[in-house]
Amino acid sequence: MEVRLARKRGFCFGVEDAIELAQRTVREHEPGKVVALGPVIHNPQVVQDLEKAGLNQSGDLEQLAPGTTVLVRSHGAGPDTYARAAEKQLEIVDATCVLVKRAQTVVKQLHEEGYRVVMIGDANHPEVRGVIGYAPDVIVVDSEADLDRLLPRRERLGIVAQTTHAPEHVARMIGAIAARPFRELKVVNTLCLEVVRRQEAVAELCAEVDVMFVLGGLHSANTRELARICEQHGLPTYHLESWDQFRPEMVAGHKVAGVTAGASTPDYIINEFAEKLRALQPAEA
């Protein structure tokens, strides 16, 4: 079958840096002494590889013994996590992506400048849960229905967004906020260009193919966004974690398949998938 790859896909620099730091930290410590606060990135295969190398995982600082090395993942953490780790005499190794760090700093600065901070994002995403810890009473909104929570209307709002959100969605939300009578809006662009470039590339690819495969962790926000863009283009779209989840009926009746991958998907998963898809004979496809 003919297979075309998105010109920008897979690992971003933030994920590469986080994996490298996790591997180095595990190598430099005794086995079992390094604990990540949740999955280092949203990709189960990469997380399994790190676990095999000796990285433990825990969602709860309270269970860790003094002297344990704690790895803060690429999505970052709130200031309470760092404070509690210091109280418990845990060593922190910080794999927070620099762009997530910037969003945290921006939220703090907006609050210090007197703005009520509004974050456009998914309230359950670990990045958002961490970022909103840098100012009191941050309001998280992700749909126009959420905007009714932005009261009183005479407030000065400082607006940021989850780094992995789509620019069109963020622009729509900002437009909807601007249509309401707030005294002042200050918008700081916290979107990640790595993600935006993958979204632009997949939109281009959608015009050339008749079925799309989006590879990446099912919990990965930026991978899910890529799948949403493909669906918006009217293509049959499959969000899979690896070739194991592929079924021949997914390509039945299709001639050209497109493949892209989220920012936490390693090249070996993308390459294996594309090779196996290319090897399918017409009768199988």
Ligand code: SF4
């Ligand atoms: S997608 Fe962007 S914000 Fe997220 S880890 Fe990668 S570079 Fe950082």
